[in-house]
Amino acid sequence: MGKVIVNITITADGYSAGANQTEKRPFGDDGGDGWGDRLHSWMFENADENRAEIDQMTIAKAYVMGRNMFGPVRGEWDRQWNGWWGDNPPYHTPVFVLTHYPRDPQPMDGDTTYHFVTDGIESAVAQAREAAGDGDVTILGGATTINQGLAAGLIDELRLHIVPLTLGAGTRLFDGVPPLNLEQVESKTASSVTHVTYRVLS
Amino acid sequence: MGKVIVNITITADGYSAGANQTEKRPFGDDGGDGWGDRLHSWMFENADENRAEIDQMTIAKAYVMGRNMFGPVRGEWDRQWNGWWGDNPPYHTPVFVLTHYPRDPQPMDGDTTYHFVTDGIESAVAQAREAAGDGDVTILGGATTINQGLAAGLIDELRLHIVPLTLGAGTRLFDGVPPLNLEQVESKTASSVTHVTYRVLS
Numbered sequence: 540m541g542k543v544i545v546n547i548t549i550t551a552d553g554y555s556a557g558a559n560q561t562e563k564r565p566f567g568d569d570g571g572d573g574w575g576d577r578l579h580s581w582m583f584e585n586a587d588e589n590r591a592e593i594d595q596m597t598i599a600k601a602y603v604m605g606r607n608m609f610g611p612v613r614g615e616w617d618r619q620w621n622g623w624w625g626d627n628p629p630y631h632t633p634v635f636v637l638t639h640y641p642r643d644p645q646p647m648d649g650d651t652t653y654h655f656v657t658d659g660i661e662s663a664v665a666q667a668r669e670a671a672g673d674g675d676v677t678i679l680g681g682a683t684t685i686n687q688g689l690a691a692g693l694i695d696e697l698r699l700h701i702v703p704l705t706l707g708a709g710t711r712l713f714d715g716v717p718p719l720n721l722e723q724v725e726s727k728t729a730s731s732v733t734h735v736t737y738r739v740l741s
Numbered sequence: 742m743g744k745v746i747v748n749i750t751i752t753a754d755g756y757s758a759g760a761n762q763t764e765k766r767p768f769g770d771d772g773g774d775g776w777g778d779r780l781h782s783w784m785f786e787n788a789d790e791n792r793a794e795i796d797q798m799t800i801a802k803a804y805v806m807g808r809n810m811f812g813p814v815r816g817e818w819d820r821q822w823n824g825w826w827g828d829n830p831p832y833h834t835p836v837f838v839l840t841h842y843p844r845d846p847q848p849m850d851g852d853t854t855y856h857f858v859t860d861g862i863e864s865a866v867a868q869a870r871e872a873a874g875d876g877d878v879t880i881l882g883g884a885t886t887i888n889q890g891l892a893a894g895l896i897d898e899l900r901l902h903i904v905p906l907t908l909g910a911g912t913r914l915f916d917g918v919p920p921l922n923l924e925q926v927e928s929k930t931a932s933s934v935t936h937v938t939y940r941v942l943s
Binding site: 551552553570699701703704705706707712713715716717718719720721722723725726727728729730731732733735737 | 920
């Protein structure tokens with residue numbers, strides 16, 4: 540059976556997104572224009588240097604994400620929102636979106652299908668594991684969804700990409716999660732990011 | 742003029758000490774016996790591997806620490822408490838202790854003298870800078886004192902030692918500090934700790 544992996548970029552103070560997220564500013568008060576550019580510049584401006592970590596993000600055979608990461612629609616699905624990633628999302632596998640509001644599966648180009656899961660994180664991870672077969676499942680975020688997975692003991696490995704800024708407010712990894720014993724299995728440095736991989740022991 | 746450096750061990754979720762600190766458990770609910778062994782095992786169990794970082798901790802020509810790091814006495818100095826570090830502390834320089842309660846300087850063996858500063862972090866850092874001459878000042882902690890220094894723009898460099906556990910509660914680095922722009926100047930990995938050095942840009 541594959542692993543359940545988290546892959547997320549956080550600030551030095553642990554935030555994956557700023558406060559006050561909106562459709563026009565999905566990363567909220569991120570110190571920039573709200574599109575998370577400062578958080579993710581390591582992927583775009585330094586792609587060659589961080590190739591292994593970037594490639595690792597797309598090897599999962601199924602994904603889980605929270606509804607706030609999927610999009611800005613709240614409450615009922617009163618308009619056709621198919622994620623931030625266009626007609627051909629970079630996942631090419633089933634993606635399980637946690638929501639309180641039922642919706643039919645949404646097939647996209649390139650073998651990505653969004654499935655909407657209304658019965659909680661355990662169910663979403665179980666469905667993703669089933670879809671992934673022997674492959675890995677990646678929980679993409681946001682931090683709220685990851686924290687639910689950590690609190691429920693569902694996560695095997697944390698791949699954190701720590702960037703040199705602080706936000707002071709927003710959505711924070713580990714918030715509300717009981718103390719964890721971790722094992723540092725890898726730590727790598729690049730020019731503007733530190734990659735740390737932890738195995739979750741308990 | 743030297744730099745003002747922070748040198749502190751934190752958990753993956755940013756805590757330098759757990760909640761509920763007491764004299765018998767100065768690191769509080771740290772997942773161990775309250776003496777911070779899990780936080781600091783990288784220094785003791787893996788000293789050879791981390792020699793450069795350990796040596797770097799004792800090169801300052803003056804130190805600043807908060808009263809809660811200095812000891813468990815609260816309120817007036819109603820008993821003779823001379824720090825956790827015995828008669829010959831490892832500092833061998835002036836150490837400026839932030840407190841609301843005046844006390845005469847306390848000379849110790851080995852050229853360490855504890856000075857008690859009652860007029861705030863700016864004053865403590867200014868006095869330490871004066872004492873350090875061209876040398877560096879290190880702010881040792883706790884996180885509350887460091888956060889005051891960060892909020893006041895007094896800190897040039899953060900040397901963080903990130904260890905593989907989370908605490909979920911306690912004294913947290915960056916709490917209450919406005920957003921910071923950092924520059925990652927060094928990042929090093931060891932078997933059970935990740936060392937990251939940031940320059941504070943603004």
